[in-house]
Amino acid sequence: MTVPKIWRKIPEMYNLKGRICPECNSYFFPPREFCTKCGNEKMEDYFFQGIGKIISFTIIRTPVSDPENENMDIAARNIPYVLAIIELAEGPRLTAQVVDCRKEDVEIGKDVEMVFRKIMEKGEKGVIQYGYKFRLA
Ligand SMILES: [Zn+2]
Numbered sequence: 001m002t003v004p005k006i007w008r009k010i011p012e013m014y015n016l017k018g019r020i021c022p023e024c025n026s027y028f029f030p031p032r033e034f035c036t037k038c039g040n041e042k043m044e045d046y047f048f049q050g051i052g053k054i055i056s057f058t059i060i061r062t063p064v065s066d067p068e069n070e071n072m073d074i075a076a077r078n079i080p081y082v083l084a085i086i087e088l089a090e091g092p093r094l095t096a097q098v099v100d101c102r103k104e105d106v107e108i109g110k111d112v113e114m115v116f117r118k119i120m121e122k123g124e125k126g127v128i129q130y131g132y133k134f135r136l137a
Contacts, residue, residue: 012052014047016114016132018092028090032071048088051113051137055093057084057106086134100135 018029023040029048034041061080082098084106097108099117112134 015093016050016088018046018048020046021042023051024121027088027090029094046090048090048092048114050088050132052088052112052134053088054098054106054108054110054112055085055111056096056108057082059083059103084112084134086112098135099133105136111115113137 002082016029017031018027019031020027020043021038021040022033022042024035024038026035026037027046027048028036029044031045032043035043059080060083064074080103082101082103083095085093085095086096087093098112099115114132115135116131117133
C-alpha cells in the first residue's frame with residue numbers, strides 16, 4: 001500500500017505513524033525497531049489509515065489532575081469523557097479518547113475514525129499541542 005504524498009508533508013505528530021514489517025506484513029503502533037513476529041530488523045514507516053473499531057471503553061468521571069492547573073490535559077477538564085481501546089483496521093490496538101458523540105452512543109464494536117484535536121494548551125505562551133482522538137464513523 002502506498003502512502004498518499006500529502007500525508008508525508010504533515011508533521012508526524014498529526015499522523016498515526018507506526019511501522020510495517022515488509023517480511024511478514026505485521027503492523028506496529030507505536031513504532032518498533034524490529035518485528036516481534038518474525039525478528040526482521042528492516043522495518044518501514046507506515047501511516048495508519050486512522051480507522052478502526054471500539055474493543056472496549058470506559059467513561060472517565062474523575063479529573064486526572066488539578067483543575068486549577070492550566071497545563072493539564074484539556075480532556076480532563078471536560079469530564080465525563082470516553083476513553084476507548086481501539087483496534088485499528090491494520091491490527092494494532094491503542095488507547096484514545098472518543099469525542100463528538102453522546103456517551104450513551106459509544107458501544108463495543110462500533111466503527112471509529114481518527115480526528116486531530118487540541119490536547120494541551122499551555123497558558124500565556126499559547127503553546128498548543130494537537131494529537132489524535134477518535135469519533136464514531
Ligand atoms: Zn515480521
